[in-house]
Amino acid sequence: xxxxxxxxxxxxxxxxxxxxxxxxxxxxxxxxxxxxxxxxxxxxxxxxxxxxxxxxxxxxxxxxxxxxxxxxxxxxxxxxxxxxxxxxxxxxxxxxxxxxxxxxxxxxxxxxxxxxxxxxxxxxxxxxxxxxxxxxxxxxxxxxxxxxxxxxxxxxxxxxxxxxxxxxxxxxxxxxxxxxxxxxxxxxxxxxxxxxxxxxxxxxxxxxxxxxxxxxxxxxxxxxxxxxxxxxxxxxxxxxxxxxxxxxxxxxxxxxxxxxxxxxxxxxxxxxxxxxxxxxxxxxxxxxxxxxxxxxxxxxxxxxxxxxxxxxxxxxxxxxxxxxxxxxxxxxxxxxxxxxxxxxxxxxxxxxxxxxxxxxxxxxxxxxxxxxxxxxxxxxxxxxxxxxxxxxxxxxxxxxxxxxxxxxxxxxxxxxxxxxxxxxxxxxxxxxxxxxxxxxxxxxxxxxxxxxxxxxxxxxxxxxxxxxxxxxxxxxxxxxxxxxxxxxxxxxxxxxxxxxxxxxxxxxxxxxxxxxxxxxxxxxxxxxxxxxxxxxxxxxxxxxxxxxxxxxxxxxxxxxxxxxxxxxxxxxxxxxxxxxxxxxxxxx
Numbered sequence: 001x002x003x004x005x006x007x008x009x010x011x012x013x014x015x016x017x018x019x020x021x022x023x024x025x026x027x028x029x030x031x032x033x034x035x036x037x038x039x040x041x042x043x044x045x046x047x048x049x050x051x052x053x054x055x056x057x058x059x060x061x062x063x064x065x066x067x068x069x070x071x072x073x074x075x076x077x078x079x080x081x082x083x084x085x086x087x088x089x090x091x092x093x094x095x096x097x098x099x100x101x102x103x104x105x106x107x108x109x110x111x112x113x114x115x116x117x118x119x120x121x122x123x124x125x126x127x128x129x130x131x132x133x134x135x136x137x138x139x140x141x142x143x144x145x146x147x148x149x150x151x152x153x154x155x156x157x158x159x160x161x162x163x164x165x166x167x168x169x170x171x172x173x174x175x176x177x178x179x180x181x182x183x184x185x186x187x188x189x190x191x192x193x194x195x196x197x198x199x200x201x202x203x204x205x206x207x208x209x210x211x212x213x214x215x216x217x218x219x220x221x222x223x224x225x226x227x228x229x230x231x232x233x234x235x236x237x238x239x240x241x242x243x244x245x246x247x248x249x250x251x252x253x254x255x256x257x258x259x260x261x262x263x264x265x266x267x268x269x270x271x272x273x274x275x276x277x278x279x280x281x282x283x284x285x286x287x288x289x290x291x292x293x294x295x296x297x298x299x300x301x302x303x304x305x306x307x308x309x310x311x312x313x314x315x316x317x318x319x320x321x322x323x324x325x326x327x328x329x330x331x332x333x334x335x336x337x338x339x340x341x342x343x344x345x346x347x348x349x350x351x352x353x354x355x356x357x358x359x360x361x362x363x364x365x366x367x368x369x370x371x372x373x374x375x376x377x378x379x380x381x382x383x384x385x386x387x388x389x390x391x392x393x394x395x396x397x398x399x400x401x402x403x404x405x406x407x408x409x410x411x412x413x414x415x416x417x418x419x420x421x422x423x424x425x426x427x428x429x430x431x432x433x434x435x436x437x438x439x440x441x442x443x444x445x446x447x448x449x450x451x452x453x454x455x456x457x458x459x460x461x462x463x464x465x466x467x468x469x470x471x472x473x474x475x476x477x478x479x480x481x482x483x484x485x486x487x488x489x490x491x492x493x494x495x496x497x498x499x500x501x502x503x504x505x506x507x508x509x510x511x512x513x514x515x516x517x518x519x520x521x522x523x524x525x526x527x528x529x530x531x532x533x534x535x536x537x538x539x540x541x542x543x544x545x546x547x548x549x550x551x552x553x554x555x556x557x558x559x560x561x562x563x564x565x566x567x568x569x570x571x572x573x574x575x576x577x578x579x580x581x582x583x584x585x586x587x588x
Contacts, residue, residue, distance in 0.1 A: 086101075337352070449489055
């Protein structure tokens with residue numbers, strides 16, 4: 001059995017997690033890029049200020065080549081660069097201060113970082129170094145010349161800070177673009193997240209076998225179209241699964257109510273399904289208790305079937321054809337038909353049928369055929385003998401000739417009655433569904449029978465009592481209902497004796513069934529013959545029965561006609577003497 005997947009509702013939706021992951025990835029790249037840009041902007045402004053200060057140094061050096069050092073020269077250069085707080089320092093190549101526009105008697109400057117850098121690289125810069133002389137921070141730019149070093153500096157005050165301040169216009173513009181992008185990204189991921197959430201809810205409902213709407217609407221995008229196809233395929237599969245489940249239930253129901261034991265096995269001989277009758281039959285075949293269908297492979301009684309299965313497996317690998325084999329097993333007085341079918345996928349079915357009754361019925365039919373032939377042979381042989389005597393002796397006396405003719409007529413009548421009874425039984429056995437039924441009043445049938453047999457009833461001094469209401473009506477076939485009571489009456493008149501009573505009564509009426517008693521006060525029947533009275537051609541006293549002219553089929557016709565009318569019949573000896581038949585007939 002498939003273990004259901006446990007899908008829990010997450011704390012954050014797929015859309016939120018997707019948006020957060022994309023946002024984190026974007027910020028992971030955007031923030032360093034912005035910081036890098038800000039740093040580059042600051043460096044650019046420092047480099048720009050450095051360039052201006054170095055230009056000031058270069059211009060001052062050009063002026064020194066043309067004139068001597070004086071305050072007016074310094075002021076002229078400062079005015080040219082619009083830096084009123086510009087400080088100019090002149091140093092020799094060893095670091096001694098030769099002149100400073102803002103201070104006097106300065107100490108040795110050879111250890112200043114901008115001086116050291118200028119001596120090594122030609123130019124040096126200190127962005128925010130506190131001056132030991134002035135006691136406040138300055139921006140220094142030094143430049144080395146052939147005989148001296150010029151250093152221009154500006155106090156690092158609010159004016160300079162504003163000058164070096166980064167321009168955030170680009171950052172603001174970029175932020176606006178990023179915000180727009182994030183809004184667009186949010187809406188896009190929201191649609192994607194909605195589709196995924198719908199798919200998740202669909203998967204949860206499908207896993208829990210809950211009802212799922214067939215008209216789920218997904219967003220109009222590629223994933224939505226794919227999701228719509230998935231839901232459509234699921235509904236098609238669900239309909240197919242439901243149809244298969246219905247067919248499976250039908251098959252399992254059929255297996256359980258089947259009149260044969262059935263079991264289906266996988267290619268590795270594992271039971272797929274088996275009905276209770278299969279296990280029951282296995283226990284009847286096996287010499288020891290069996291509790292599983294797979295036990296069939298260990299039963300020595302079924303070695304032939306097991307060998308056939310192995311052989312069929314090998315053949316199917318090459319030919320891919322359905323294989324079939326059957327065998328009969330005689331066990332405990334019963335006959336079982338075992339059949340095995342191996343399918344092309346190497347699964348196979350084993351069926352066990354109890355054919356004991358079929359074999360018995362076949363034997364009975366063979367015996368019946370022999371009995372019919374024997375019963376027909378007697379009157380035919382008699383007629384043939386009498387006719388042959390008459391033909392071979394044309395001068396027979398009239399009295400003997402008339403005797404032979406009467407005997408031939410009697411045998412021909414007996415033969416006619418026998419053929420009529422055989423025809424009636426054949427009609428009951430082979431085509432009961434074609435016998436027409438109609439409402440039939442029973443009392444007129446009984447009155448007609450009594451009238452037809454009036455002469456014989458009087459000769460044998462038989463008293464007939466009828467306890468059947470004239471209003472009693474049975475839904476049945478008139479001819480067969482007549483045969484039931486006529487054969488019972490003929491049987492009583494023929495074998496019960498003389499000076500007796502025959503009583504026919506309907507002793508109970510239910511809503512859909514009537515119960516009848518037919519008894520005589522005659523000699524009755526020995527107990528050992530009671531259970532066989534309704535067998536075809538069975539005679540209690542064979543010699544006496546043939547002498548009385550019976551066909552041996554009367555009570556068999558009675559039983560089959562009663563069964564056809566939805567009833568049952570049984571016979572018993574009465575304590576007061578005589579034979580009684582108890583039977584029922586269905587009204588509707």
